[in-house]
Amino acid sequence: MPSEGRTLPDPLRVVIAGGGVAALEALAALGAVVPCRVTPVLITKTINFRYRPLLLGEPFGHGAPRAYPLDGIAADHGAELIADDVVEVMPDMHAVRTAGDALVPYDVLIVATGARAxxxxxxxxxxxxxxxxxxxxxxxxxxxxxxxxxxxxxxxxxxxxxxxxxxxxxxxxxxxxxxxxxxxxxxxxxxxxxxxxxxxxxxxxxxxxxxxxxxxxxxxxxxxxxxxxxxxxxxxxxxxxxxxxxxxxLQGPRLLGLPHDAHGFLDTTNIPDVHVAGDAGCATAIKQGGLAAQQADAVVARIARRCGAPAPAHDPEPMVLRGILDTRSGPRFLRAALDDPDATSTFSPEPLWWPPTAVATRRLAPYLAGLEVTARV
Structure with missing residues (x-):
């Protein structure tokens, strides 16, 4: 977590490593919560963001997931895009080293590189x-x-x-x-x-x-x-x-410079100004896009408090697991709070969140839905 004693610059240079759900939810949240107090930088070698849950239906003729160009997403959120991979974090220097051997400085780093199957x-x-x-x-x-x-x-x-x-x-x-x-x-x-x-x-x-x-x-x-x-x-x-x-x-990214467990999942608890969100971290056992997005939102809330921007006094709670099963009778929406799943267990033919996407996210899903509407016009 960030060091509370360190004076942060204004605007804050926030580097996000990754191009998946957690990374893009963090990028969208920064623009919504602290739009004028951060300079976001997105580092990912991935060209497109693909909505991976739709891959389950692809072999059965249900259509392939659409590819969303990351350069357009970065531009929409005022972020610099660096087409590279982060291979090392240097906390003492407040910088990351990329596969192309570039040093990229940060004030705050969000590691959202995901995991490898x-x-x-x-x-x-x-x-x-x-x-x-x-x-x-x-x-x-x-x-x-x-x-x-x-x-x-x-x-x-x-x-x-x-x-x-x-x-x-x-x-x-x-x-x-x-x-x-x-x-x-x-x-x-x-x-x-x-x-x-x-x-x-x-x-x-x-x-x-x-x-x-x-x-x-x-x-x-x-x-x-x-x-x-x-x-x-x-x-x-x-x-x-x-x-x-x-x-x-799944195996974690095992980034040089950051502690990790036996499976490569990262723990940045004691690393100043470095956060991990999504499947790359060891904080939550369940690796799922909706939970990854909630972690990203919690990270941005902490950054907002550091910047003096309005933000909840505490991190969002509890974390909620959401999913959709497609059946012969139509989709079934599933939801449960992780801290008490039995008391909150819900199974419904009606949407329990909006938009009713397979990966429920506060900001990324509405943004992607807007892109779909624009593409149809």
Missing amino acids: YPAFQDGIAFDRETSPEDFDEALADLGAGLAPHVAIVVPDGVTWTLPAYQLALQIAAWGRSHHASASVVTLLTPERKPLEAFGETVSLEVADLLEAERIVVRTGVHPDVVTATALRAGGRWLGADRIVALPL
């Missing part, structure tokens, strides 16, 4: 649309052709955002039903004690009923180990499947 198992298919989409596409084609009627969806130990597995199970079940209704079988295996456990009791019960109605076999409380492309162990039993699809694991 990697396969949990040597065998089977890792569902990663950004780096290896062809493996899943081939499995889906085999399912459609009747060559692979039984598909197992695996949530490995260490995966904390499990909703994509449930969405995949629903979409694969619908795909199989449309091609070979009597033959297709989908099994979902997860270490969770109950379906979508993080969302609390009400959501778990509703999702369990939904999966049963779709004839999806669910095995909770198991720790799957994929042994071959068509066999796994779970709960002391062997299970065979024609195709096994597993969610990937």
